[in-house]
Amino acid sequence: MSREDDFELDRRARRVAGEKGISYSQALEYCAMQAALPPIGFSGQTAMSDAQLDAAARHCALQDGVSYAEALMRVAGAGPFGPAEFRCSLGGIVSFAGSDSMNYAASSASVMESQWIEIFKAGTHVSSDGQALTFTANDIKAIADGYRPEVREAPLVEGHPPMNAPSYGWVAKLMATPAGQLLMRVKQVEAAFAERVKAGRFKKRSAAFYPLDATGNPTPGQFYLRHVGFLGAHQPALPGMGDIDFSPAR
Incomplete structure (x- = not known):
């Protein structure tokens, strides 16, 4: 991680700590966890690549506290949702069209x-x-x-x-x-x-x-x-x- 990345992570952690009323260390861990997740940008595609499916499944697994296999089934379009969106229980329907990254709510286990x-x-x-x-x-x-x-x-x-x-x-x-x-x-x-x-x-x-x-x-x-x-x-x-x-x- 570069010095610029360190500075940006510090800036974001301080902002999150103030907004959420948590300690700096908790905010830093929260922001670092988000930064470690791969960005998802679909820009309106009608189908996900294998890499996109993997990234989306990892996000869903973290958000819902489900296994990777179950998360992969959700994001692959099983059920009434299209390939560019899926449902996670903590966040409702999440659409990837035109988004740079996705926030998630940590599971109770995490x-x-x-x-x-x-x-x-x-x-x-x-x-x-x-x-x-x-x-x-x-x-x-x-x-x-x-x-x-x-x-x-x-x-x-x-x-x-x-x-x-x-x-x-x-x-x-x-x-x-x-x-x-x-x-x-x-x-x-x-x-x-x-x-x-x-x-x-x-x-x-x-x-x-x-x-x-x-x-x-x-x-x-x-x-x-x-x-x-x-x-x-x-x-x-x-x-x-x-x-x-x-x-x-x-």
Whole structure:
């Protein structure tokens, strides 16, 4: 990216931050995501090329949170829409004739994947089996630094399920804050699961860890993240963690 491109991205991010009332970093991520998508200009063509179909399908998949295959069927003209327009549920009918680019609304899954989410914090906490355990800020940093998803990847799950429960996403990385908060970034989040979280059905979170001497702990002698359970009616052991931000300004 050239210095001119950097300047333009900065200018757009500052404008978006002011218009939408979001932070500069959120606006920068939003604008960078838009810039990374290929432009679509059909100029009134009656048929899409393979490259145009691919670009349009990627836009639709992002906007609707559907698979690429389903998005490709939509933009290819399946249904009552012509080859130069298609319908995405968040944006109505989108026509490409004469347009330089297309804006899109991020899916709930991509919104979850775009932010740091708090899952734990320093302090004395009571585990599910009744043990009172104390975690310092240094302990939290050790957990974050020791997380190795290439060795043992922590899944996102509903509640604290049995062994045969499915994963609805994965923890890509962990970060510790100076205040002792443990934050996660997630990936491969299932669209339907993200919608349930957004709707408030699984609003709260609870982190589960391998004990220090547990079989399968990749970091013997320190805690290792096992999974992150999203909770519904059951209250988390750690209250006060902020909700995931699904504001449309992201």
